[in-house]
Amino acid sequence: MMQAARQQALGYVRALPAEEPQSLFVLVVDVGYCIDVYSNFAGVGDSFVPFPDQARFRLPLAALADEGTRLLLRQVWLEPRELDPSRRDARVTRELAGYLAGVSAQLERAGHPAETVAQFLMRCLFTMFSEDVGLIPKASFTGMLRTYSTPELREFLPDALRGLWATMDTGGFSPDLKARLRRFNGKLFHDATALPLTADQMALLLKTAEADWTEVEPAIFGLG
Structure with missing residues (x-):
């Protein structure tokens, strides 16, 4: 299910007008369970990879109680390039x-x-x-x-x-x-x-x- 949702999100990225700024992150949410985080700092098409790595890209909903997790998500929205x-x-x-x-x-x-x-x-x-x-x-x-x-x-x-x-x-x-x-x-x-x-x-x-x-x-x- 999450992989299907990721592909749907990448479809939205591909559909963005060419003049739109390059998307750096894609977030895939399983409501009530987790948030999967993908990044594309290389700026190559829709080549989004697990962020920060394959072992830690999935944030369980319970992780939102951690200040570090909330800071990460805040930066994804407000200062995405600082996470490069x-x-x-x-x-x-x-x-x-x-x-x-x-x-x-x-x-x-x-x-x-x-x-x-x-x-x-x-x-x-x-x-x-x-x-x-x-x-x-x-x-x-x-x-x-x-x-x-x-x-x-x-x-x-x-x-x-x-x-x-x-x-x-x-x-x-x-x-x-x-x-x-x-x-x-x-x-x-x-x-x-x-x-x-x-x-x-x-x-x-x-x-x-x-x-x-x-x-x-x-x-x-x-x-x-």
């Missing part, structure tokens, strides 16, 4: 690049060579990405940074990072992450240098780690 994943990814990437630029500038002013700083931050970035895509346990690296951000432990952060990255280079058990890690090849973590951080630098790095790295554009891995 490419725009969101670019916005998140710019924000994180700003944090990293702040850390980089401070470390270079402290006398660390630019190449050393760039490689250090690249290892941090890739480790953040790894926890968000499940290559290492979820939230494990962020939790580690949070632990070592305290005044009494911050001086030990470089040692902890070197230990973690040495384990990622070879594979094995990481005491700080409390997990057995696979081996990461490519030499990124081979003989890895870790730099000491001030409280301000630690705060910026932690903000960066707390972001969702699945929403970050791959170009950020070319920083430095």
